[in-house]
Amino acid sequence: MSLLLVKELSKVSADGAVLKNISFQIDEKGVYGFLGKTGSGKSLLCGVLAGACEANDGSVTYKEKQLYVREKQTAQIKRKIGYVPQKSFFDKDMTVFEVLDLMGKAKRVYPDKRFRQIKEALELTGLSAKRECLVGELTLSERKRLSIAAALLGNPDFIIMDEPLQYLDSKQADEVKEIIGMLGKKKVILLFSSRADYIGGMSDKVGFLHEGELILWEDTRGLMKKLDENALGTLDDALCALTDKAREEE
DSSP: OOSEEEEEEEEEOTTSOEEEEEEEEEOSSEEEEEEEOTTSSHHHHHHHHTTSSOOSEEEEEETTEESSSSHHHHHHHHTTEEEEOSSOOOOTTSBHHHHHHHHHHHTTOOHHHHHHHHHHHHHHTTOGGGTTSBGGGSOHHHHHHHHHHHHHTTOOSEEEEESTTTTOOHHHHHHHHHHHHHHTTTSEEEEEESOHHHHGGGOSEEEEEETTEEEEEEEHHHHHHHSOGGGGGOHHHHHHHHHHHHHHHO
């Protein structure tokens, strides 16, 4: 049984972004990366999978249950999906605990479970000591980890992260990578980025989006065998290598 099955997903957004018959399957827990340049459809796919917008055609199935079919079901499903946006929009005058408590209430987590989950999320993200700090006092890395902690509330089955390492220095990025690695052992983690060097090394499988199409969906180790292992250093290099290989096979 597949955990996540995306079949012939298509979408045209108001700003002209397009998805064309996107299909892929995830059979086990782990970390999965999606890469694409600006205009590739990467952000649009991220939004559709997170339930932020509806597809024009196709389906998303999780554990053999189709997502986003009916309005009531959609609301229930959204509470079971963790979403880490590219930028956090938490009120700077709220404390870390207040933010997480509010998010837990929004996901309708009962108080006893909510307080336990907040404690666990703070421990996992290394923010226990920041519990009473204002969001405005947090570093960029701490705000990113707070977004991850918020996404964990409600014990979601899978978590979608948009540009999880953007603007972080190498030390901060390593902190977030460690958290993502731990989560990937327990959940399905979907990472979206324009930088292959950000998420390529963390991903069990990687997909490349180009002009709204998923042009590759492959095991990372298999991809590294096909390409020079340094080709995942930048998205441009990886796409060029893929294009060259496709021409050779023709």
